[in-house]
Amino acid sequence: MFKFKRFVQIIPLLSILALSGCLSSALSNLFITGVKLTPANPTIAIGATQQFVLTATYLDGQTTNVTTNDSTYSSDNKAVATVNNSGLATSVAIGTADISASYHGNNTKTVLTVAAAANVSIAVQGDSRVLHVTNLRTEQRMTFSANGLADSVTISRDGEGMAATELSVLPERGPGWLAIDPSGNYLYVVNQASESISAFTVNWKTGELNPIVSSPFPVEAKPCSIEVDSDGAGIFLAHFQDSSISRFRIDPATGALTPDPQ
Secondary structure, three states, rough: HHHHHHHHHHHHHHHHHHHHHHHHHHHHHHHHHEEEEOOOEEEEEEOOOOEEEEEEOOOOOOOEEEEEOOEEEEEEOOOOOOOOOEEEEEEOOOEEEEEEEEEEEEEEEEHHHHHHHHHHHHHEEOOOEEEEEEEEEOOOEEEEEEEEOEEEEEEEEEEOOOOOOEEEEOOOEEEEEEEOOOOOOOOEEOOOOOOEEEEEEEEEOOOOEEEOOOOEEEOOOOOEEEOOOOOOOOOEEEOOOOOOEEEEEEOOEEEEEEOOOO
């Protein structure tokens, strides 16, 4: 009798464990609120490549880069650019192509612009927290990294033997998303905890970031990700709370942001 009871008790336990294993993946998918491709709306030269990174955002506001085989990529204009299964796009001709990505039923896309080499200022690789930016005119390369725990941005000049420097965004808190304008002149940092955007000018000669006048710029609740227009005219800011989008105009002379009522 004892053995029978013990056997009966084990069966539900094994069933629950098996069921939880089957459901864990499905349940985690339910917690995904959206996906993003970074860098957003990049411009590259003919014959160049662009590595895209797919980032998933969850209900608690956490983000993670998607590197599994469960993601897919496609281009709507293969005459302009193609993209492989790992998110690496290759330009073919001048024009634009929508690069789409999907992860567990969550879809997103961004616009890849292919231009003549003379019209392209920078090349960008990386994801929401780390940007590797190459100045195509000078061939200099800088890396910008957001450190949400230290409330800072780290700047390094790749290949120049210079130590990385760290710039605090305090009193703002929680830098979590980076974006740079197509000219390579302005860097924007979304401070998710303090609900603001810190903006900086990029000095390619010294490798320094200098705050733009009136920065930081306050934004609406729960800022998430930021996208700069391919022409550098403005930015779009997504919000965790209600999936709404805010837009700001970029002053081409200063990089300052002005709310755009759209």
